[in-house]
Amino acid sequence: MPPKKKTHSPEPVAVTVTKPAPLGKKLRGKAHVVSSKTVYKGKVFYVTTDEVNEPGGVHARRDVIRHNGSVVILAVDHSRSKTDPDILLIRQYRHAAGQFLLELPAGRIEPGEKLIPAAKRELIEETGYRAKKWSHHVRYFASPGFLSEAMIVLLAEELTLGDAAPEDDEKIEILMTPLSEVLRLIHAGKILDGKTLVGVLLYDSLRRGR
Secondary structure (H helix, E strand, O other), X not given: OOOOOOOOOOOOOOOOOOOOOOOOOOOOOOXXXXXXXXXXXXXXXXXXXXXXXXXXXXXXXXXXXXXXXXXXXXXXXXXXXXXXXXXXXXEEEEOOOOEEEEEOXXXXXXXXXXXXXXXXXXXXXXXXXXXXXXXXXXXXXXOOOOEOOEEEEEEEEEEEEXXXXXXXXXXXXXXXXXXXXXXXXHHOOXXXXXXXXHHHHHHHHHHHHO
16 A cells, blocks of 8 residues: 655644633723824715724724714505505615615705704705604614714604705606505515614614604
8 A cells, every 4th residue: 555645734823812801800981092093085075094002001003084963764654554654765876885775864964953853854855745744763873993974864754745955966767656666675685774774673673663
């Protein structure tokens, strides 16, 4: 029999393990900003480079996209069906994503602007719809690793249709879609927009829990 070939085990890989905080000990407080420099300023957001001391003894440089926050409108129409209401979706091209996306209407909250007036403005501008009943749905951070934007989803009900007034760079399709179809599109991977996933799935979960 020919001699067996020697096999070499792969070199061990060094792994750095970060020690977690002891049980019962919570990290508290906020970061202390040592320095902050604005490196870009645009129409909608600006970018800062910050040197910070964070809770737990972490010193780091953080590049942050600074955004005033956005309002998202989950507009629900019960006139066709109480058990399977229509959800107001819009379809528009998103250059950053490189494709058309189905989304809930949303927009930036202008500095000094109140939440409900901002939501009413965006809903009218993008869709032409008005709502008589408004309530808070959920607030979340879109991508807190590098983006300061908080997104506040409001539930809008008792809808009436008027004229839309989109901005010059907005070309929007308006789609009233049964909740069951929106959920089907979500589970089929056809809706990829984060605010729409958060808003619709939470809404459906709360409805089922009633």
